[in-house]
Amino acid sequence: MSSKVNKINKDELRARVNALKKALKHLHEGVEPSKVKEEIKEVLKGLRPWEIPVVEQELVKEGVKPEDIVALCDAHIELFKDALRGPEELKDVPTGHPLRELLEENEEIVKDAENLTLYARALLSGGDKGTIKEYVNALSKLTKKLFGIRTHYVKLQMLLYPYLERRGLTAVPRVLWVKEDQILAKVRLLAKRLGERAPKGELARIATDLANALIDMVYRENNILLPTAKALLSEGEWVAIALEAPSLGTYGGRREGGEGAEWVPKEPPKWPYELSREDMISEETLSALPKEVRAVISEVDTYSPVTEDSLSLSVGYLTREELNAILRTLPIDISFIDADDRLKYWSPGERIFPRTRTVIGRKVDYCHPPKSVHVVRRLIEEFKAGKRDMAEFWIRVNGRLIYIRYYPVRGENGEYLGTLEVVQDVTRIKELEGEKRLLD
Numbered sequence: 001m002s003s004k005v006n007k008i009n010k011d012e013l014r015a016r017v018n019a020l021k022k023a024l025k026h027l028h029e030g031v032e033p034s035k036v037k038e039e040i041k042e043v044l045k046g047l048r049p050w051e052i053p054v055v056e057q058e059l060v061k062e063g064v065k066p067e068d069i070v071a072l073c074d075a076h077i078e079l080f081k082d083a084l085r086g087p088e089e090l091k092d093v094p095t096g097h098p099l100r101e102l103l104e105e106n107e108e109i110v111k112d113a114e115n116l117t118l119y120a121r122a123l124l125s126g127g128d129k130g131t132i133k134e135y136v137n138a139l140s141k142l143t144k145k146l147f148g149i150r151t152h153y154v155k156l157q158m159l160l161y162p163y164l165e166r167r168g169l170t171a172v173p174r175v176l177w178v179k180e181d182q183i184l185a186k187v188r189l190l191a192k193r194l195g196e197r198a199p200k201g202e203l204a205r206i207a208t209d210l211a212n213a214l215i216d217m218v219y220r221e222n223n224i225l226l227p228t229a230k231a232l233l234s235e236g237e238w239v240a241i242a243l244e245a246p247s248l249g250t251y252g253g254r255r256e257g258g259e260g261a262e263w264v265p266k267e268p269p270k271w272p273y274e275l276s277r278e279d280m281i282s283e284e285t286l287s288a289l290p291k292e293v294r295a296v297i298s299e300v301d302t303y304s305p306v307t308e309d310s311l312s313l314s315v316g317y318l319t320r321e322e323l324n325a326i327l328r329t330l331p332i333d334i335s336f337i338d339a340d341d342r343l344k345y346w347s348p349g350e351r352i353f354p355r356t357r358t359v360i361g362r363k364v365d366y367c368h369p370p371k372s373v374h375v376v377r378r379l380i381e382e383f384k385a386g387k388r389d390m391a392e393f394w395i396r397v398n399g400r401l402i403y404i405r406y407y408p409v410r411g412e413n414g415e416y417l418g419t420l421e422v423v424q425d426v427t428r429i430k431e432l433e434g435e436k437r438l439l440d
Contacts, residue, residue: 099238105251110218116142119139124204139207150184176221237275332423333352333423335421337418339416383419403426407422
């Protein structure tokens with residue numbers, strides 16, 4: 001927690017929190033935003049970004065749904081613009097820090113949003129068919145790029161939100177995730193209507209709506225979410241985020257270098273489940289905060305996935321019982337042949353091909369009909385030599401389509417450990433059409 005938080009006057013902060021809660025409730029009740037804004041204009045002066053998540057958390061605790069808070073988003077932004085003058089707390093973020101990358105992605109998003117507005121206005125300004133077609137093509141290209149914005153949001157959802165949730169700030173991720181989904185839906189709608197050659201007036205309206213939503217989201221991230229994360233997360237937590245971020249990609253492409261100091265972390269990575277109550281906020285800082293804030297931040301998540309009987313896996317932890325249960329539950333059947341070409345394991349769930357305990361330890365050559373052994377031998381030899389990474393077959397069995405895949409299993413240094421057989425009944429999968437998003 002930033003040292004600035006320790007110096008906040010408790011009565012002043014309580015007044016601000018109460019005033020904002022009252023204002024947001026008034027907005028929810030239908031009071032004109034302009035009237036509410038004037039009512040609390042003086043109270044909002046000097047508002048700190050990290051106070052807004054506290055307000056939203058309190059609203060959720062009192063029964064306000066995240067969807068309802070998102071519905072007030074435009075009014076929120078209008079209320080807070082006078083008080084939040086930009087990400088002052090984020091100006092000193094060094095190059096290479098994952099927070100810097102999120103900020104740079106937001107710059108790219110703002111540029112794209114501005115271009116959306118530009119082309120929307122151009123469509124409405126008229127022009128000949130060729131010019132209109134040019135604008136529509138530009139919108140289509142930009143919309144295709146905006147599908148990649150999911151990369152940015154996934155990084156927030158998978159990397160940043162877990163650390164906030166661990167500290168009990170669950171309302172912030174819930175509210176923003178709803179808004180992120182709404183933005184992605186707007187991108188899909190624009191792409192759909194572009195493909196259907198909708199009237200230019202409709203395309204301009206949808207594009208403008210999307211641009212406004214993108215700008216609002218960037219504003220909330222830069223002035224609320226990211227300053228809050230910077231104040232709360234330790235260096236070790238940012239190191240963990242930096243380790244995982246490259247696997248998720250970057251919106252607008254990877255950026256090379258940048259101006260300013262280089263981030264050289266000295267702490268080892270610290271994952272959300274490793275945080276203790278003391279890591280999240282010190283007792284000294286906690287005691288200096290008003291009771292409304294303490295009620296939110298003290299609701300920390302102290303769960304640990306590591307127990308005495310846990311097996312430490314490459315990613316995560318499982319007990320032996322959990323691992324066996326997972327393997328029994330897989331909607332596929334698997335068999336593992338070790339480096340000595342012996343059948344060492346098969347999953348005991350509902351199987352497509354029969355297996356018995358008596359085949360454990362059997363040479364793989366004897367597990368197949370003599371007429372097909374040469375195929376099995378060739379496959380394994382190619383796996384061992386590194387000449388093949390997968391082999392697939394599909395056959396019909398009693399009216400069902402059975403998909404069979406073989407994979408070489410390799411160690412951390414690339415050494416051959418064995419072969420994995422994966423068998424799946426894909427009959428039902430082949431029949432699927434359209435979408436199903438809700439549970440029956």
